[in-house]
Amino acid sequence: MDFIAIDFETANSLRTSVCSIGIVQVKNGKIKEEVHTLINPLSEFHYYNTKIHGITEDMVMSAPTFEEFWPDFKEFVENQTIIAHNASFDISVLRASLNNFHESTPDFQYGCSYQIAKKVWPNLYNHKLSTVANYLGISLRHHDALEDARASAKITLQAMQKTRTNSVQELSHLHKLKVGTPNPTKKQGTRSIKSKTDASLQLLETEVNLPNMKHPFYGANIVFTGRMLSMTRMQAAQLAVNCGAICKGNVDSNTNVLVVGDNDLVKYVQGIKSTKMKKVEEMISHGLPIEIVGEQDFLRIVRYND
CATH class of the missing domain: 3.30.420.10 (Ribonuclease H-like superfamily/Ribonuclease H)
Structure with missing residues (x-):
């Protein structure tokens, strides 16, 4: 023991x-x-x-x-x-x-x-x-x-x-539980694909080489919600992946950042919230450290260069 x-x-x-x-x-x-x-x-x-x-x-x-x-x-x-x-x-x-x-x-x-x-x-x-x-x-x-x-x-x-x-x-x-070992070189291709969105983002990850490990988004799990005005969600996801982030289609316990498109950010401030926003707020209330970031702040962060 x-x-x-x-x-x-x-x-x-x-x-x-x-x-x-x-x-x-x-x-x-x-x-x-x-x-x-x-x-x-x-x-x-x-x-x-x-x-x-x-x-x-x-x-x-x-x-x-x-x-x-x-x-x-x-x-x-x-x-x-x-x-x-x-x-x-x-x-x-x-x-x-x-x-x-x-x-x-x-x-x-x-x-x-x-x-x-x-x-x-x-x-x-x-x-x-x-x-x-x-x-x-x-x-x-x-x-x-x-x-x-x-x-x-x-x-x-x-x-x-x-x-x-x-x-x-x-x-x-x-109890047929896995005993894990640290494996930083795990291949992305071994992960199961749960949706078309996740599959697309998984392919995007393989195109990126050597992201800056000091970038604020490096290693973060990011989910997008709402319509973005400056670009499509896929383009935004590519920017995040270039920074070393992992982009997913749905909020879960591993989510670190929820990016809210500017079109929905105004509604969010007014109290009109998407399902993802409500779920994130509930998870935050239960102690999970998830950050809600607006579209413009997201763009500012992805341009960060240490």
């Missing part, structure tokens, strides 16, 4: 904007060590993110950058098994942050306490960290990186006890 639970908080919608890290080391089924640090993301704080986790720019002024903290962090995760709640997000944050200063991703395996909870306690009405923690009697101050990492660790330990398993790998195998 050895693993490392982690959690990141971010300053804005970009995966490279880590502002807090929580690390919990589990040895022989017990929490051995805990680490919490603020991180200076060297980027602006978005109102929505600060509202969620309470961290401000002033609070991180003297904190280490991700690059400065990485040697200590690496000692915990290298060649270990990592657990996180919605692990795909945390692992993508780790990879993007390492890419940001051209550091290779270390070897490790990872599992997801969200997916584990869905299998072990399938009757819960949802499997958000706060819901599962409350059900299991785990105290939690949500969106504090250390508290979230600790809750993820305790959920995983209780799942092992309930299923009489002794490792993340054994627990995942029992």
